[in-house]
Amino acid sequence: MRWRDVGGVTCSVARALSVVGDRWTLLILRDAFRRVRRFEDFQRGIGITRHRLADRLGKLVREGVMERVRYQERPVRYEYKLTEKGRDLYPVIVSLVGWGDRWMAGDDGPPIELVHRDCGRVTAPVLTCPHCQAQVTAHDMSARLGPALAPKEEAPA
Amino acid sequence: MRWRDVGGVTCSVARALSVVGDRWTLLILRDAFRRVRRFEDFQRGIGITRHRLADRLGKLVREGVMERVRYQERPVRYEYKLTEKGRDLYPVIVSLVGWGDRWMAGDDGPPIELVHRDCGRVTAPVLTCPHCQAQVTAHDMSARLGPALAPKEEAPA
DNA sequence: CACCTCAGTTCCGTTTTGGAACTCGAGTGC
DNA sequence: GCACTCGAGTTCCAAAACGGAACTGAGGTG
Numbered sequence: 001m002r003w004r005d006v007g008g009v010t011c012s013v014a015r016a017l018s019v020v021g022d023r024w025t026l027l028i029l030r031d032a033f034r035r036v037r038r039f040e041d042f043q044r045g046i047g048i049t050r051h052r053l054a055d056r057l058g059k060l061v062r063e064g065v066m067e068r069v070r071y072q073e074r075p076v077r078y079e080y081k082l083t084e085k086g087r088d089l090y091p092v093i094v095s096l097v098g099w100g101d102r103w104m105a106g107d108d109g110p111p112i113e114l115v116h117r118d119c120g121r122v123t124a125p126v127l128t129c130p131h132c133q134a135q136v137t138a139h140d141m142s143a144r145l146g147p148a149l150a151p152k153e154e155a156p157a
Numbered sequence: 158m159r160w161r162d163v164g165g166v167t168c169s170v171a172r173a174l175s176v177v178g179d180r181w182t183l184l185i186l187r188d189a190f191r192r193v194r195r196f197e198d199f200q201r202g203i204g205i206t207r208h209r210l211a212d213r214l215g216k217l218v219r220e221g222v223m224e225r226v227r228y229q230e231r232p233v234r235y236e237y238k239l240t241e242k243g244r245d246l247y248p249v250i251v252s253l254v255g256w257g258d259r260w261m262a263g264d265d266g267p268p269i270e271l272v273h274r275d276c277g278r279v280t281a282p283v284l285t286c287p288h289c290q291a292q293v294t295a296h297d298m299s300a301r302l303g304p305a306l307a308p309k310e311e312a313p314a
Numbered sequence: 315c316a317c318c319t320c321a322g323t324t325c326c327g328t329t330t331t332g333g334a335a336c337t338c339g340a341g342t343g344c
Numbered sequence: 345g346c347a348c349t350c351g352a353g354t355t356c357c358a359a360a361a362c363g364g365a366a367c368t369g370a371g372g373t374g
Contacts, residue, residue, distance in 0.1 A: 049334090051354075074339085078353095082295075085260050089256055102245065127282040211321080233370080
């Protein structure tokens with residue numbers, strides 16, 4: 001697949017989605033963040049077919065998002081753990097949780113609550129600017145071409 | 158599809174993915190955040206087939222993520238704009254951008270830069286706890302069942 | 315009148331997916 | 345020793361989703 005965008009440059013979203021952009025992968029990661037590790041547990045928890053699951057886990061391992069670790073010798077068996085690259089997808093999952101809670105929640109409210117260990121509060125993490133600490137929304141941000149692609153001076157987008 | 162999870166409860170990630178969880182939808186949204194609105198522009202920018210695009214836009218409209226707005230009368234023509242529900246997906250897209258930049262960037266570095274209008278800095282927004290302002294990672298958070306589902310006094314079945 | 319624009323539709327052959335059964339190695343109960 | 349269980353896959357086939365390309369419809373434009 002191409003995954004190209006404006007100016008013939010492959011965009012970061014497209015790059016990210018080439019790894020996690022299908023119906024099952026983000027559910028697998030959701031379970032991984034819940035500390036699910038075993039093939040059978042992923043399969044039961046998600047409702048994915050075993051075939052698909054083997055396929056997706058294999059891809060995640062090839063992409064360096066998860067690693068396949070032997071946890072037992074005799075019958076040799078493996079489990080799947082997030083790598084650092086995988087753990088770094090946490091904001092994506094949490095953002096999806098937040099949106100799901102705000103816009104798709106049923107009558108019972110959010111099915112799960114997230115607790116921030118450091119401050120002990122039930123919390124819904126938000127996106128902020130690391131320089132000024134303000135919460136950011138789409139409206140506050142503008143995009144421009146990166147340095148390597150910018151035409152000499154500045155890009156008029 | 159089922160989209161159920163632990164305890165027979167549909168999880169928020171699954172609910173969110175039932176709307177945005179396919180190969181194309183998040184790319185459509187990426188372009189929408191770039192202020193793309195027209196059918197032809199989405200189609201060219203993403204490389205999706207017209208058929209698929211019509212299908213996905215229709216679904217996004219039905220789900221209330223985008224709205225179809227007449228922008229011209231004579232030939233009647235429509236464009237697609239994010240609703241508030243749609244704009245609220247910004248953290249998901251930005252998180253994907255950030256991850257793509259950190260882990261999948263090519264030799265040229267990030268293809269685009271995000272500028273925070275309020276403080277004027279090039280920035281990569283991070284996830285923080287709204288109570289204590291600290292940046293959060295998977296390690297800092299724990300999940301538990303929400304109030305409506307917590308096994309308190311009245312555990313409904 | 316021929317050609318162009320834009321938002322879709324229709325058709326059809328190829329891919330991907332879902333469902334369910336099967337394999338492989340090894341431990342457990344009897 | 346034999347049946348049964350467990351867990352991580354693999355195999356096979358029909359059904360669903362998808363890609364490519366041409367077509368439609370309402371109206372400009374030269």
